[in-house]
Amino acid sequence: MVRRTILTGLIVGICGIMTYVFADEPPPKQEKEKSELAKLMSEIDKSYKAVEEISGYYNYSDNDWKVIAESSANIVKLTKIVISKFSRPDDRKYQDLNKTMMTEAEKMHEIVNHKGEQGALEDAQWQVRRLRQTCAVCHKHLGITIYPQLYPGKKEELKPGQTEIPAPKETSVPKDW
Ligand code: HEC
Numbered sequence: 001m002v003r004r005t006i007l008t009g010l011i012v013g014i015c016g017i018m019t020y021v022f023a024d025e026p027p028p029k030q031e032k033e034k035s036e037l038a039k040l041m042s043e044i045d046k047s048y049k050a051v052e053e054i055s056g057y058y059n060y061s062d063n064d065w066k067v068i069a070e071s072s073a074n075i076v077k078l079t080k081i082v083i084s085k086f087s088r089p090d091d092r093k094y095q096d097l098n099k100t101m102m103t104e105a106e107k108m109h110e111i112v113n114h115k116g117e118q119g120a121l122e123d124a125q126w127q128v129r130r131l132r133q134t135c136a137v138c139h140k141h142l143g144i145t146i147y148p149q150l151y152p153g154k155k156e157e158l159k160p161g162q163t164e165i166p167a168p169k170e171t172s173v174p175k176d177w
Pocket of ligand 1: 034035036037038039041042044045048093094095097098101131132134135136138139142144146
């Protein structure tokens with residue numbers, strides 16, 4: 001009887017302590033609050049990745065074209081928000097590159113209207129590279145290096161001797177943007 005009481009007491013005691021400990025625990029750690037621009041960028045990134053993912057295909061299905069149409073429209077929409085809400089009048093290059101991102105996405109969207117025509121696939125793939133270049137140039141301009149972390153293992157995917165198809169015109173795009 002005595003042992004039982006002690007045991008019960010012990011359990012009750014432990015429960016009490018547990019409640020106390022848990023109640024006292026700080027709320028689960030919140031992820032560091034992202035800036036609104038960073039959130040928009042993450043959305044742009046999702047759409048960009050969607051088109052990049054299929055950019056190596058030899059053929060686009062109707063569904064692939066739909067992905068391209070939706071993603072490019074999305075990038076246009078999001079870039080417009082970036083331009084209107086996060087303009088940097090003192091940074092000409094940043095401003096220009098945002099506009100470039102928008103026009104390149106618009107061009108990509110336009111290509112979907114010609115999806116049945118010869119060369120449409122190549123044109124769409126070209127636009128992915130144009131876009132990628134715009135991202136890279138702006139991030140480089142601002143000293144942002146996110147891509148090594150964003151695409152872990154990406155480099156290893158390239159076979160030895162294989163190099164990524166360079167983006168057009170600008171040759172100064174960093175490899176590991
Ligand atoms: C005109 C400049 C500019 C262009 C073009 C641009 N970015 Fe960014 N990007 C930024 C800036 C500025 C930040 C940092 C935002 C912050 O942390 O407040 C950023 C951050 C990011 C981030 C990190 C967001 C996070 O979660 O912190 C990703 C991902 C990203 N950009 C993807 C892209 C992709 C993909 C493209 C091209 C389709 C692109 N960016 C084009 C300026 C640009």
